[in-house]
Amino acid sequence: MKFLIAVIVGALSAFAFQPFGLWPLMPVAFAILAGLVASAPRMRAALALGWGFGLGQFCVGLNWIATSFTYQAAMPAWLGWLAVVLLSLYLAVYPMLATGLAWRIGRRQPIALVFALAAGWILCEYLRAGIFTGFAWNPVGVTLVSTPLRRASGFIGTYGLSGLTVLIGGALWLGMRSLRDAGVTLTVPLAAGLATFLLPHAPDRQGPALRIVQPNIGQDSKWQPGAAATAEARLLSLSGTPGVEPRLVMWPEAAVTAPLEDNRNGAAPFVAQQRAAIVRALGPNDLLLTGGLGVRSTDGQTAAGVRNSLFVFAPSGQLLSRYDKAHLVPYGEYLPMRPILSRLGLSRLAPGDVDFDPGPGPQTLTLPGFGRMGLQICYEIIFSGEVVDRAHRPDFLFNPSNDAWFGRWGPPQHLAQARLRAAEEGLPVVRSTPTGISALVDADGRLLKSLEWREPGQIDAHLPAARAPTPFARFGNLLPLLFAFGLLFVGLWRGREPISK
Template sequence: MILIRAAIFALGAISSLGFAPWSLWPITLLSLILLLRHAGGARSWRQAAGAGWWFGLGLGCASLTWLAHAFTYQAAMPQSLGWAAVALLAAYTAGYWALSLGAAFAVSRTSGSAGFALASAATFILAEWLRGVLLTGFPWNPLGVIWLPLGEMARSAAVIGALGLSGVTIAIAGLLAAVTRRAGAAAMSLAPAMLVLTLALAGPRAAPDTEVPIRLVQVNIDQADKWRPGQARMQLERYRSLSGPPGTTAAPQLVFWPEAAIIEPLDADPALRSRAASILGPRDLLFTGATGEAGDGRYTNSVFVLDAAGRLLGRYDKAQLVPFGEYLPFAGLLERLGAARLVPGEADFVPGPGPQTLDIDGLRLGISICYEIVFPSGVIDRSHRPAFLFNPSNDAWFGKGGPEQHLAQARLRAIEQGLPIIRATPTGRTAVIRADGAIAASLPAHEAARLDAVLPAPNAATVFSRWGPVLPLCAAITMLAALLLKRQKHGRPRRRHI
């Protein structure tokens, strides 16, 4: 039993190679086939759930190692605590794998191998949805993100979202696992049908780019230096210097600085705004991450829009704050245990009201700061659709794997919403993403540079941008209802051939 659990754990760890930065999706698919073949032949739902938990634990431990890197910048807590955080978060996310496979086994007892595959897809969709909403939500690395290297497959997220694409992945893997069994005749036809249907749902390629010039600035300030006392003005000068001279084109240039580029309250200091805006031409605009004031000594993680005169034209306050990063849950208890926020400072950030579209000089933009971009249903104001999204982030906390995974999830959001995304970071990965998820231009990580490009155009509103995850959730519930009715009708469990 111990050897089996160790093997399943290793299989989960190996499956992480399908995620960024490696993106070797066939390895993940093969790992899932082996997992579902084993779980489908379990003796009980508990055994199937156990297989899911050990697989999810291995996947989490291997793919979330970037989290430990963040603790190297927090003097209040030992770095070793970072690895404990990785293990705890992996164990938590593994619970959703256990829930999915345990429930699928119980529901499909009279439905054979193909039924187990379809039940697993349905329960996985529901489990992934729960992972994104419970306890503030942690929808990081949805399974469907592995398909980004295959553009046609990934673009089906325009209809079914990352949630539906994750369910399709489980369905295909489960059906292929069923093909290897003597009871796999139904799966032999269902697997290719599922693939063809998914490809048929692919959204359109990106519309031709606009002619609006944009400039993204990546200064490569290490996180160890970011919050050192006395560094704020020096860092501002680095941004100003790297931003270069004002644009020379007839159209106004849009200049983008990353999250927390300015760490002092920008709304409270007109002189600071004027200094930041001095790099702009007469019609240019600066979009910058900065600290904002919320009153009563409280602060926000914000984006401000400035014109060449330093006037404040728009503001967005981050709504989806990072637990233990920007605020400390259960602070009274955890502070007594020695816990602290990862972001320096005495006061927690306070959240903003949520997605909104800013209308500035004929531009309609939405803003998702850092971690907010991983939440599929929380990136735009559906009642007032923007023409593009700005995603400033500070991924310097998270080593190599974290920024690459973050970029991959931003690409999925672009596909889901049919909107281009401008992603500015201090150390990488800074990129311009088209509305079909393709990267139009990017900068290498850990390199001080500016990226000059043009603003991509939006696609038409997608099915997902209108309905959110309704389609995959309804499909999952319908499938489970059908399997439960079949189980009630037939009564006796049907033998699964291994």
């Protein structure tokens, strides 16, 4: 019965994430989870409770993954729901480890259990983001993105926010047993909230003009015959008429489906024609940022590899710089264990038999007349602490994305995670997606402008200023890890005290 309660509570907690954003549900869920773990008679029961909680949360919160399978004719749609369940069965191992740690340290002392659970959650989310290429989607701290506490991520990162969420929930549970213990626990979130006042706000000055384009081109029509010409016309139309002021015109990931770089024999004239076509909407001082494909050939005939890239073009069609996506999506951009899985009839979700090659990682590109830009293509933006070249800090982050795969729940969840990257790093974030949600986020993580899901249009705005590098921008995930070990120390210390009733 307790295991079933943990699964149900975990499932309900998923509504704290976007698109519902009912963030108080998450602390309440952790209050219930803490009570269940405290009553567990053995370690095995505590582990099962954490696994059940995670299973319920991931199955509901990641339902959008099933939608992505509907775009690949080679795979039956039901396989998408199987993928959600199988992935959740694995991801639930991390909450399981956190509850096991909490029970081991705090089974005799409730306040020790809460501090150990918060520490374990931080550590396990950090591990989840790195093991087996990592899957950092929906850390529980992202539910605080609509609250002032999001600015605390500038000190303790997203995983630290997850720890605060657990502590708030633990304080609710402790309050039914000991107001003193609840008050002690709440001092940590309160201190984090007060610390945010030490972070300076971004200067109130405007940067270059932006034109963010959202063409509303769905994945189901993207690769149809004649779709490329239709997409090009819509992108050019939404790019608007150039004026006197220089603009950054920003198109989504894979906005252009034909290769924009290709070293195969005879490809150069076609590439030049493509480049000339897409820069027609630019004024003499504008730049175009567009997602596209780069094809690599070793024999001049066949494609040996493809890169998912962001290209920067001058009005002449000259390629000024390029960024290649580094953190690729398993099954979306490459098929793991291809020789085995392809024989079983499985394929990538994206069209094509050639897997994408990974790029070198975070880079800062200099845009003549517009400053320094960091790039994170689509999925890459979810990895806390891995989005900026710290040796060459940019002025802003551009996150071209293709959220057309992600159903109704995925795009708002993706945007929420991008907002936390802004608050962590103290950098504005610009998003352009084909079907939404395109947005402009300031350096405090506030949503300034956005286009709704499935709404064609454009955003005209000026780039907000960055703020001084936050502590997290300087030290990255070392800070949430130190925070976790601090909480763990408190849990171990309090766990040695006599049993409290």
